[in-house]
Amino acid sequence: SAVISQKPSRDICQRGTSLTIQCQVDSQVTMMFWYRQQPGQSLTLIATANQGSEATYESGFVIDKFPISRPNLTFSTLTVSNMSPEDSSIYLCSVSPETSREQYFGPGTRLTVT
Amino acid sequence: SQKIEQNSEALNIQEGKTATLTCNYTNYSPAYLQWYRQDPGRGPVFLLLIRENEKEKRKERLKVTFDTTLKQSLFHITASQPADSATYLCALPRSSASKIIFGSGTRLSIRP
Secondary structure: OOEEEEEEEEEEEEEOOOOOEEEEEEEEEOOEEEEOOOOOOEEEEEEEOOOOOOOOOOOOOOOOOOOOOEEEEEEEEEEOOOHHHHHHHHEEEEEEEOOOOOOOEEOOOOEEEE | EEEEEEEOOOOEEEOOOEEEEEEEEEEEOOEEEEEEEOOOOOOOOOEEEEEEEOOEEEEOOOOEEEOOOOOOOEEEEEOHHHHHHHEEEEEEEEEOOOOEEEEEEEEEEOOO
């Protein structure tokens, strides 16, 4: 298994600003994922953060709005840019060890945009 | 397109009874299926993975079945306890095996 921490755990931000969320893993992993979970909804994959290459974004998500960094095998950041109230959500990072199929999730960052 | 359906209504079960949750999928032939538990304010926690050639898998009080003909998985919690109250999500792999799609989840409440 992997232990994942996220910062911040929650934040309240003003419309038009940006927030960077950090994800730290206690072991080296190749695949890291960023999800969004809107209130009462399930998880939607935003992008896959690849070390040494650009992130791969899912349909409906673009790099300008959600830039991702992956400087090494234990760390990634997701920035939510030019925020609007529709971006209010929980943002989760997860990792998938190469030897298994399950994913391990961080505790999430609860973002409220006013 | 690939679709996963879970009971959107909450399931309320008396303590000690068996809780059964359903996951149906369409337009899909997954090699495996996973179940996760999510508590309020926390990330999902992996519980079980069952492969397409396995009919049933058990882990302590949990049992998962996988019927590839019906395109359905059943998740059972026997001798349920209030501590089992949570939202349970099923997940299937996408075309890229490292990515998974989550169902909408079923909220389970176990009353004492």
